[in-house]
Amino acid sequence: MTLNIFEELNADDDTMSRLHTRLEQAAEADQALDISYRTIDTPVGTLLLAATTVGLLRVAYDVEGHDTVLARLADAVSPRILRSPSRLEAVARQIDEYFAKRRTTFDVPVDLRLTNGFRRSVVEHLREIDYGRRESYATVAAAIGHPRAVRAVGTACGHNPLPVVFPCHRVVRSDGSTGQYVGGVLAKSALLDLEADARE
Known part of the structure:
Protein backbone atom coordinates (compact mmCIF):
# COMPACT_ATOMS: atom_id res chain seq x y z
CA MET A 1 0.00 0.00 0.00
CA ALA A 100 -6.44 36.35 29.90
CA LYS A 101 -6.54 38.96 32.73
CA ARG A 102 -5.94 36.29 35.37
CA ARG A 103 -2.42 37.45 36.33
CA THR A 104 -1.05 40.86 37.27
CA THR A 105 2.56 39.95 38.17
CA PHE A 106 5.09 37.44 36.90
CA ASP A 107 6.80 34.98 39.18
CA VAL A 108 9.60 33.42 37.15
CA PRO A 109 13.37 33.33 37.63
CA VAL A 110 15.20 35.73 35.32
CA ASP A 111 18.69 36.06 33.88
CA LEU A 112 19.56 39.75 33.49
CA ARG A 113 23.03 39.31 32.00
CA LEU A 114 21.97 41.15 28.81
CA THR A 115 21.69 44.46 30.66
CA ASN A 116 23.99 46.26 33.08
CA GLY A 117 24.88 49.59 34.61
CA PHE A 118 22.35 52.41 34.16
CA ARG A 119 20.13 50.34 31.86
CA ARG A 120 19.93 47.56 34.41
CA SER A 121 18.84 50.05 37.07
CA VAL A 122 16.00 51.13 34.78
CA VAL A 123 15.01 47.56 33.94
CA GLU A 124 14.98 46.52 37.60
CA HIS A 125 12.82 49.53 38.48
CA LEU A 126 10.20 48.45 35.95
CA ARG A 127 9.07 45.65 38.25
CA GLU A 128 8.13 48.26 40.84
CA ILE A 129 5.53 49.81 38.55
CA ASP A 130 2.32 48.07 39.55
CA TYR A 131 -0.15 46.53 37.13
CA GLY A 132 -2.43 49.16 35.61
CA ARG A 133 -0.20 52.05 36.73
CA ARG A 134 1.93 54.28 34.56
CA GLU A 135 5.07 56.27 35.26
CA SER A 136 6.66 58.93 33.11
CA TYR A 137 10.22 58.63 31.83
CA ALA A 138 11.05 61.57 34.11
CA THR A 139 9.57 59.80 37.14
CA VAL A 140 11.66 56.69 36.43
CA ALA A 141 14.79 58.80 35.99
CA ALA A 142 14.21 60.45 39.37
CA ALA A 143 13.39 57.13 41.05
CA ILE A 144 16.75 55.62 40.08
CA GLY A 145 18.68 58.71 41.14
CA HIS A 146 19.34 60.27 37.71
CA PRO A 147 16.64 62.95 37.31
CA ARG A 148 18.25 64.49 34.22
CA ALA A 149 18.59 61.20 32.37
CA VAL A 150 15.08 61.18 30.91
CA ARG A 151 16.19 60.38 27.36
CA ALA A 152 18.53 57.66 28.62
CA VAL A 153 15.59 56.06 30.46
CA GLY A 154 13.73 55.90 27.14
CA THR A 155 16.74 54.23 25.53
CA ALA A 156 17.00 51.75 28.42
CA CYS A 157 13.31 50.87 28.09
CA GLY A 158 13.86 50.34 24.37
CA HIS A 159 16.62 47.85 25.18
CA ASN A 160 14.70 46.03 27.91
CA PRO A 161 15.44 42.33 27.24
CA LEU A 162 12.21 41.18 28.94
CA PRO A 163 9.28 43.26 27.67
CA VAL A 164 5.85 42.29 29.02
CA VAL A 165 7.44 40.45 31.97
CA PHE A 166 9.42 43.58 32.97
CA PRO A 167 6.71 46.10 32.07
CA CYS A 168 8.43 48.88 30.12
CA HIS A 169 5.06 49.46 28.42
CA ARG A 170 3.96 51.19 31.66
CA VAL A 171 6.50 53.98 31.11
CA VAL A 172 4.96 56.84 29.14
CA ARG A 173 5.66 60.47 28.28
CA SER A 174 4.99 63.21 30.80
CA ASP A 175 2.02 64.42 28.74
CA GLY A 176 0.43 60.97 29.05
CA SER A 177 1.05 59.89 25.45
CA THR A 178 2.43 56.40 25.02
CA GLY A 179 5.82 57.09 23.50
CA GLN A 180 7.90 54.50 21.68
CA TYR A 181 8.00 50.76 22.38
CA VAL A 182 10.14 47.83 21.27
CA GLY A 183 7.05 45.93 20.09
CA GLY A 184 5.59 48.97 18.34
CA VAL A 185 3.15 51.66 19.45
CA LEU A 186 0.10 49.47 18.75
CA ALA A 187 1.42 46.69 21.01
CA LYS A 188 2.14 49.20 23.78
CA SER A 189 -1.36 50.66 23.53
CA ALA A 190 -2.86 47.16 23.57
CA LEU A 191 -1.00 46.26 26.77
CA LEU A 192 -1.99 49.51 28.49
CA ASP A 193 -5.62 49.03 27.41
CA LEU A 194 -5.60 45.43 28.64
CA GLU A 195 -4.46 46.50 32.09
CA ALA A 196 -6.81 49.50 32.23
CA ASP A 197 -9.80 47.28 31.32
CA ALA A 198 -8.86 44.66 33.90
CA ARG A 199 -8.74 47.26 36.70
CA GLU A 200 -12.19 48.69 35.94
Missing part, protein backbone atom coordinates in the same frame (compact mmCIF):
# COMPACT_ATOMS: atom_id res chain seq x y z
CA THR A 2 1.49 3.36 -0.99
CA LEU A 3 1.18 6.60 0.95
CA ASN A 4 0.10 9.76 -0.79
CA ILE A 5 2.41 12.78 -0.64
CA PHE A 6 0.59 14.34 2.31
CA GLU A 7 0.88 11.17 4.37
CA GLU A 8 4.59 11.03 3.54
CA LEU A 9 5.03 14.65 4.65
CA ASN A 10 3.16 13.95 7.89
CA ALA A 11 5.31 10.91 8.54
CA ASP A 12 8.43 13.02 7.99
CA ASP A 13 7.10 15.73 10.31
CA ASP A 14 6.36 13.14 12.99
CA THR A 15 9.81 11.62 12.60
CA MET A 16 11.48 15.01 12.79
CA SER A 17 9.45 15.92 15.87
CA ARG A 18 10.48 12.69 17.62
CA LEU A 19 14.13 13.24 16.67
CA HIS A 20 14.01 16.81 17.94
CA THR A 21 12.51 15.68 21.24
CA ARG A 22 15.28 13.09 21.65
CA LEU A 23 17.91 15.71 20.83
CA GLU A 24 16.36 18.12 23.34
CA GLN A 25 16.32 15.46 26.07
CA ALA A 26 19.88 14.38 25.35
CA ALA A 27 21.13 17.97 25.38
CA GLU A 28 19.43 18.62 28.72
CA ALA A 29 20.77 15.38 30.21
CA ASP A 30 24.32 16.13 29.05
CA GLN A 31 24.06 19.77 30.19
CA ALA A 32 24.93 20.74 26.63
CA LEU A 33 22.05 23.17 26.24
CA ASP A 34 22.78 26.72 27.35
CA ILE A 35 19.75 28.51 25.88
CA SER A 36 16.29 27.06 25.34
CA TYR A 37 13.69 28.88 23.29
CA ARG A 38 10.11 28.64 22.12
CA THR A 39 7.48 30.92 20.63
CA ILE A 40 3.96 31.66 21.83
CA ASP A 41 1.04 33.37 20.12
CA THR A 42 -0.40 36.35 21.98
CA PRO A 43 -2.80 39.21 21.22
CA VAL A 44 0.25 41.41 20.46
CA GLY A 45 1.85 38.92 18.07
CA THR A 46 4.15 35.95 18.35
CA LEU A 47 6.64 36.29 21.19
CA LEU A 48 9.99 34.52 21.32
CA LEU A 49 10.94 33.32 24.81
CA ALA A 50 14.51 32.32 25.57
CA ALA A 51 15.94 31.06 28.86
CA THR A 52 19.16 29.82 30.40
CA THR A 53 19.40 27.49 33.37
CA VAL A 54 19.40 30.66 35.51
CA GLY A 55 16.09 31.95 34.21
CA LEU A 56 14.24 33.87 31.51
CA LEU A 57 16.81 35.67 29.37
CA ARG A 58 14.86 37.26 26.54
CA VAL A 59 11.35 38.06 25.35
CA ALA A 60 11.23 39.32 21.75
CA TYR A 61 8.52 40.60 19.45
CA ASP A 62 8.10 39.62 15.79
CA VAL A 63 9.24 43.08 14.70
CA GLU A 64 12.65 42.45 16.27
CA GLY A 65 13.19 39.43 14.01
CA HIS A 66 13.29 36.21 16.00
CA ASP A 67 16.16 34.76 13.94
CA THR A 68 18.15 37.95 14.49
CA VAL A 69 17.51 37.80 18.23
CA LEU A 70 18.63 34.17 18.41
CA ALA A 71 21.79 34.99 16.43
CA ARG A 72 22.59 37.80 18.86
CA LEU A 73 22.05 35.48 21.81
CA ALA A 74 24.41 32.97 20.22
CA ASP A 75 27.07 35.69 19.95
CA ALA A 76 26.48 37.26 23.36
CA VAL A 77 25.79 34.21 25.52
CA SER A 78 26.31 30.83 23.83
CA PRO A 79 25.81 29.13 20.47
CA ARG A 80 24.34 26.09 22.24
CA ILE A 81 20.72 27.06 21.56
CA LEU A 82 17.83 24.68 20.94
CA ARG A 83 14.07 24.93 20.71
CA SER A 84 13.03 23.40 24.02
CA PRO A 85 9.46 24.34 25.00
CA SER A 86 9.47 22.36 28.25
CA ARG A 87 11.98 24.64 29.99
CA LEU A 88 9.75 27.63 29.20
CA GLU A 89 6.38 26.09 30.06
CA ALA A 90 5.91 28.09 33.28
CA VAL A 91 6.74 31.39 31.56
CA ALA A 92 4.42 30.64 28.64
CA ARG A 93 1.59 29.75 31.03
CA GLN A 94 2.03 32.94 33.03
CA ILE A 95 2.03 35.08 29.88
CA ASP A 96 -1.17 33.35 28.74
CA GLU A 97 -2.71 34.08 32.15
CA TYR A 98 -1.64 37.72 31.88
CA PHE A 99 -3.38 38.16 28.53
Whole structure:
Protein backbone atom coordinates (compact mmCIF):
# COMPACT_ATOMS: atom_id res chain seq x y z
CA MET A 1 0.00 0.00 0.00
CA THR A 2 1.49 3.36 -0.99
CA LEU A 3 1.18 6.60 0.95
CA ASN A 4 0.10 9.76 -0.79
CA ILE A 5 2.41 12.78 -0.64
CA PHE A 6 0.59 14.34 2.31
CA GLU A 7 0.88 11.17 4.37
CA GLU A 8 4.59 11.03 3.54
CA LEU A 9 5.03 14.65 4.65
CA ASN A 10 3.16 13.95 7.89
CA ALA A 11 5.31 10.91 8.54
CA ASP A 12 8.43 13.02 7.99
CA ASP A 13 7.10 15.73 10.31
CA ASP A 14 6.36 13.14 12.99
CA THR A 15 9.81 11.62 12.60
CA MET A 16 11.48 15.01 12.79
CA SER A 17 9.45 15.92 15.87
CA ARG A 18 10.48 12.69 17.62
CA LEU A 19 14.13 13.24 16.67
CA HIS A 20 14.01 16.81 17.94
CA THR A 21 12.51 15.68 21.24
CA ARG A 22 15.28 13.09 21.65
CA LEU A 23 17.91 15.71 20.83
CA GLU A 24 16.36 18.12 23.34
CA GLN A 25 16.32 15.46 26.07
CA ALA A 26 19.88 14.38 25.35
CA ALA A 27 21.13 17.97 25.38
CA GLU A 28 19.43 18.62 28.72
CA ALA A 29 20.77 15.38 30.21
CA ASP A 30 24.32 16.13 29.05
CA GLN A 31 24.06 19.77 30.19
CA ALA A 32 24.93 20.74 26.63
CA LEU A 33 22.05 23.17 26.24
CA ASP A 34 22.78 26.72 27.35
CA ILE A 35 19.75 28.51 25.88
CA SER A 36 16.29 27.06 25.34
CA TYR A 37 13.69 28.88 23.29
CA ARG A 38 10.11 28.64 22.12
CA THR A 39 7.48 30.92 20.63
CA ILE A 40 3.96 31.66 21.83
CA ASP A 41 1.04 33.37 20.12
CA THR A 42 -0.40 36.35 21.98
CA PRO A 43 -2.80 39.21 21.22
CA VAL A 44 0.25 41.41 20.46
CA GLY A 45 1.85 38.92 18.07
CA THR A 46 4.15 35.95 18.35
CA LEU A 47 6.64 36.29 21.19
CA LEU A 48 9.99 34.52 21.32
CA LEU A 49 10.94 33.32 24.81
CA ALA A 50 14.51 32.32 25.57
CA ALA A 51 15.94 31.06 28.86
CA THR A 52 19.16 29.82 30.40
CA THR A 53 19.40 27.49 33.37
CA VAL A 54 19.40 30.66 35.51
CA GLY A 55 16.09 31.95 34.21
CA LEU A 56 14.24 33.87 31.51
CA LEU A 57 16.81 35.67 29.37
CA ARG A 58 14.86 37.26 26.54
CA VAL A 59 11.35 38.06 25.35
CA ALA A 60 11.23 39.32 21.75
CA TYR A 61 8.52 40.60 19.45
CA ASP A 62 8.10 39.62 15.79
CA VAL A 63 9.24 43.08 14.70
CA GLU A 64 12.65 42.45 16.27
CA GLY A 65 13.19 39.43 14.01
CA HIS A 66 13.29 36.21 16.00
CA ASP A 67 16.16 34.76 13.94
CA THR A 68 18.15 37.95 14.49
CA VAL A 69 17.51 37.80 18.23
CA LEU A 70 18.63 34.17 18.41
CA ALA A 71 21.79 34.99 16.43
CA ARG A 72 22.59 37.80 18.86
CA LEU A 73 22.05 35.48 21.81
CA ALA A 74 24.41 32.97 20.22
CA ASP A 75 27.07 35.69 19.95
CA ALA A 76 26.48 37.26 23.36
CA VAL A 77 25.79 34.21 25.52
CA SER A 78 26.31 30.83 23.83
CA PRO A 79 25.81 29.13 20.47
CA ARG A 80 24.34 26.09 22.24
CA ILE A 81 20.72 27.06 21.56
CA LEU A 82 17.83 24.68 20.94
CA ARG A 83 14.07 24.93 20.71
CA SER A 84 13.03 23.40 24.02
CA PRO A 85 9.46 24.34 25.00
CA SER A 86 9.47 22.36 28.25
CA ARG A 87 11.98 24.64 29.99
CA LEU A 88 9.75 27.63 29.20
CA GLU A 89 6.38 26.09 30.06
CA ALA A 90 5.91 28.09 33.28
CA VAL A 91 6.74 31.39 31.56
CA ALA A 92 4.42 30.64 28.64
CA ARG A 93 1.59 29.75 31.03
CA GLN A 94 2.03 32.94 33.03
CA ILE A 95 2.03 35.08 29.88
CA ASP A 96 -1.17 33.35 28.74
CA GLU A 97 -2.71 34.08 32.15
CA TYR A 98 -1.64 37.72 31.88
CA PHE A 99 -3.38 38.16 28.53
CA ALA A 100 -6.44 36.35 29.90
CA LYS A 101 -6.54 38.96 32.73
CA ARG A 102 -5.94 36.29 35.37
CA ARG A 103 -2.42 37.45 36.33
CA THR A 104 -1.05 40.86 37.27
CA THR A 105 2.56 39.95 38.17
CA PHE A 106 5.09 37.44 36.90
CA ASP A 107 6.80 34.98 39.18
CA VAL A 108 9.60 33.42 37.15
CA PRO A 109 13.37 33.33 37.63
CA VAL A 110 15.20 35.73 35.32
CA ASP A 111 18.69 36.06 33.88
CA LEU A 112 19.56 39.75 33.49
CA ARG A 113 23.03 39.31 32.00
CA LEU A 114 21.97 41.15 28.81
CA THR A 115 21.69 44.46 30.66
CA ASN A 116 23.99 46.26 33.08
CA GLY A 117 24.88 49.59 34.61
CA PHE A 118 22.35 52.41 34.16
CA ARG A 119 20.13 50.34 31.86
CA ARG A 120 19.93 47.56 34.41
CA SER A 121 18.84 50.05 37.07
CA VAL A 122 16.00 51.13 34.78
CA VAL A 123 15.01 47.56 33.94
CA GLU A 124 14.98 46.52 37.60
CA HIS A 125 12.82 49.53 38.48
CA LEU A 126 10.20 48.45 35.95
CA ARG A 127 9.07 45.65 38.25
CA GLU A 128 8.13 48.26 40.84
CA ILE A 129 5.53 49.81 38.55
CA ASP A 130 2.32 48.07 39.55
CA TYR A 131 -0.15 46.53 37.13
CA GLY A 132 -2.43 49.16 35.61
CA ARG A 133 -0.20 52.05 36.73
CA ARG A 134 1.93 54.28 34.56
CA GLU A 135 5.07 56.27 35.26
CA SER A 136 6.66 58.93 33.11
CA TYR A 137 10.22 58.63 31.83
CA ALA A 138 11.05 61.57 34.11
CA THR A 139 9.57 59.80 37.14
CA VAL A 140 11.66 56.69 36.43
CA ALA A 141 14.79 58.80 35.99
CA ALA A 142 14.21 60.45 39.37
CA ALA A 143 13.39 57.13 41.05
CA ILE A 144 16.75 55.62 40.08
CA GLY A 145 18.68 58.71 41.14
CA HIS A 146 19.34 60.27 37.71
CA PRO A 147 16.64 62.95 37.31
CA ARG A 148 18.25 64.49 34.22
CA ALA A 149 18.59 61.20 32.37
CA VAL A 150 15.08 61.18 30.91
CA ARG A 151 16.19 60.38 27.36
CA ALA A 152 18.53 57.66 28.62
CA VAL A 153 15.59 56.06 30.46
CA GLY A 154 13.73 55.90 27.14
CA THR A 155 16.74 54.23 25.53
CA ALA A 156 17.00 51.75 28.42
CA CYS A 157 13.31 50.87 28.09
CA GLY A 158 13.86 50.34 24.37
CA HIS A 159 16.62 47.85 25.18
CA ASN A 160 14.70 46.03 27.91
CA PRO A 161 15.44 42.33 27.24
CA LEU A 162 12.21 41.18 28.94
CA PRO A 163 9.28 43.26 27.67
CA VAL A 164 5.85 42.29 29.02
CA VAL A 165 7.44 40.45 31.97
CA PHE A 166 9.42 43.58 32.97
CA PRO A 167 6.71 46.10 32.07
CA CYS A 168 8.43 48.88 30.12
CA HIS A 169 5.06 49.46 28.42
CA ARG A 170 3.96 51.19 31.66
CA VAL A 171 6.50 53.98 31.11
CA VAL A 172 4.96 56.84 29.14
CA ARG A 173 5.66 60.47 28.28
CA SER A 174 4.99 63.21 30.80
CA ASP A 175 2.02 64.42 28.74
CA GLY A 176 0.43 60.97 29.05
CA SER A 177 1.05 59.89 25.45
CA THR A 178 2.43 56.40 25.02
CA GLY A 179 5.82 57.09 23.50
CA GLN A 180 7.90 54.50 21.68
CA TYR A 181 8.00 50.76 22.38
CA VAL A 182 10.14 47.83 21.27
CA GLY A 183 7.05 45.93 20.09
CA GLY A 184 5.59 48.97 18.34
CA VAL A 185 3.15 51.66 19.45
CA LEU A 186 0.10 49.47 18.75
CA ALA A 187 1.42 46.69 21.01
CA LYS A 188 2.14 49.20 23.78
CA SER A 189 -1.36 50.66 23.53
CA ALA A 190 -2.86 47.16 23.57
CA LEU A 191 -1.00 46.26 26.77
CA LEU A 192 -1.99 49.51 28.49
CA ASP A 193 -5.62 49.03 27.41
CA LEU A 194 -5.60 45.43 28.64
CA GLU A 195 -4.46 46.50 32.09
CA ALA A 196 -6.81 49.50 32.23
CA ASP A 197 -9.80 47.28 31.32
CA ALA A 198 -8.86 44.66 33.90
CA ARG A 199 -8.74 47.26 36.70
CA GLU A 200 -12.19 48.69 35.94
